[in-house]
Amino acid sequence: MKYVPRLVLFLAIPAVLFLLPWWTLVAAPTEGASPLFWAGTAVFVLGYATLPTAMFLGHGPRQSDAASIVGDTLLGVMWVLFSWSVIGQLARLALGIAGVADPARSRIVAAGVLAVAAALTAYGVVEARRIPRVRRVDVPIRGLGKGMDGLRLVAITDTHFAALDRQRWSERVVDVVNDLKPDIACHAGDLADGSVDKRHAQVDPLGKVEAPLGKFYITGNHEYFGDAQGWIDHMASIGWQPMHNQHEVLTRDGDSLIMAGIDDPTGVGLEGHGPDLTAALEGADRDLPIVLLAHQPVQVSDAAAAGVALQISGHTHGGQIWPFHYLVRLEQPVVAGLSRHGATQLYTSRGTGFWGPQLRVFAPSEITVLTLRSETR
Template sequence: MIVLVVLMVLLAVAVVGAAHWYVWRRLVRDTTADGSGWRRAGTALAVLMPVLAVGALAVGRSGAPFLLQRVLAWPGYLWLAVLLYLLLALAVGEVVRPLLRRLLARRASGAEPVPPAGRDLPETDEASGSVATATVTVPSRRLFVARVVGGAAGAAALGTVGYGTYGVLRGPRVKRVTVPLAKLPRAAHGFRIAVVSDIHLGPILGRSHAQRVVDTINATNPDLIAVVGDLVDGSVKDLGPAAEPLAGLQARHGSFFVTGNHEYYSGAAAWVAHVRELGLHPLENDRVEIAGFDLAGVNDVGGESEGHGPDFDKALGDRDPARASVLLAHQPIVIDDAVSHGVDLQLSGHTHGGQLWPGNLVARLSNPTVAGLERYGDTQLYVSRGAGAWGPPVRVDAPSDITVIELASRQA
């Protein structure tokens, strides 16, 4: 087992090293002169940024001082997002590069010859008629193409990450989805559940982010609020003040919470106790009767290692099957259990909708639904993209959301 872990670590280091070498080669070595200040500065950044990124990842799980986590998080995590889109843009550049060289060569074949780079050219002094020698630096075609492609790749990556960061810091937008439930009584028609998941309070997204989420939810005037896991990335000691705005959540039937996998990285028992102090009602493999339906919640599968995983029999086993049921479960992968227990609607998060394109393609490999509403037998599954972000505070083609689910009775 230890050998396997070591091999995985070495493989990860090799992949990260190769990615940074490739970026350095295309953006630094190919675009600058040997020994120039630009090359030295670019090389220094190519060494520093991966160190910051690894540092940000390492201190978050090592219990390092929270101040150190905050110092490393912004540059380290943002660089990971920039690196992703640099690699994608440079990959496109590999296709464009030979085409651009060919185009320049074709244009040059019909023009006057251009002196080689750095050659001395004769100049005539108009006043004296004497001939002087001047050095004119003409970039080679290869260098010109390297700079154009590298500059375009850098602009595309920075622009993409900048816009994706703005989307996260701006806060989630509200989505409204109507879900008909066959067993829902007419009296509960139009019941509104505000679903929020993956807020991810941590060293980057703090109290102001929590306040934006609360304000957005309260503005929808929901009947019930469901916080579906991954509220935090850190301990109650470090993030308790950041979570305080949650005490301001307002809904006629209250606010409910279930754990996500990140709670089990952060001290789940302490967070369950803390959210209860803030006025939320944790559903730990439990359920409550709401007007017209049963609301159940199960622990995240991440709690299985601590003996606190999901228990569907405890949460749903002895309920009246004639009543409509809504299940809060952080990860969509438990949908089969929901179907077997006759759940009408499961509300989940976890996927972030992929967060960083093309992450949605990867998320599809391990999740039945990445985002939105889908049906599995008689059970409907709704997956929120979440209100925050993990790692890089960036979202690309996966905007953050808070969803207002309006339950509809077929008897209405």
């Protein structure tokens, strides 16, 4: 019985995603009881049955890559159709006020929604699979010594290596990162979905990243849906320093800063895991500026209380598929970009890859160059 609420939710969300597009594209324009109505209804019923089945087979105990590709793709397409069906109903209302009667009104809306959704889906696939754009941001840091002024920190995050083989994409991302000549390289979590055995070939190119002051990695929430410790160990084996609630002191030209990292909150409950900023900063010289890797922007409240100068996060994907960023904003204080929280600055990356649906609509991926600048007191 304890699984009944989850099952209801698992079936109710796809029902909502399918019902409004069905009404917009099938029921309203065909006026029911026609061959087109029944054919369209059959397609939507089949889709509704396929989505939860594929998601369960792909992301449940079986971890079927083929099923996850089908389920994730269908989920993304239906979110686009649902979002634009909502807008379509507003357009339908406006057309009614303008005096356009049915069935012409509903057919205009259906054609418009279908055309826009198809165009945005095609655009979203291209945007998701492309090599991310480079985003450059100067970050003034109070107390940063002149020897550290101009330090280049290149951040990637949310690569989500998964069922779709993106090994070549991974290699090209590494080429871009190395061309940027980072002093420090960071991966802010959600490295991969799946086990090390299944995904390491896509992750291994990251071992070729070159950064003289260090390459640092933290866990995201998705590592804890699989084998977090396995990924921590694997990243260490290819030359990255996992920041598992710990810090390092980095020095250049006689000046230093503290590089720290904490686990994702999803790790709470797994022995030895879970964010512990106190442990991460134990023994650190608090007169030095602290740069913290924390996967979720919401962790900035703890960072601000601890006197962190800059937190680097991911997790949000910038919403990934418009208008999902409005829902992200309900959970996180920031969706993307540089923001200030008291004396602490937070940079939230839109992410380098994508999760689930290979779509990015109005939320482009990024490789981020954060150039640290000295700020006088």
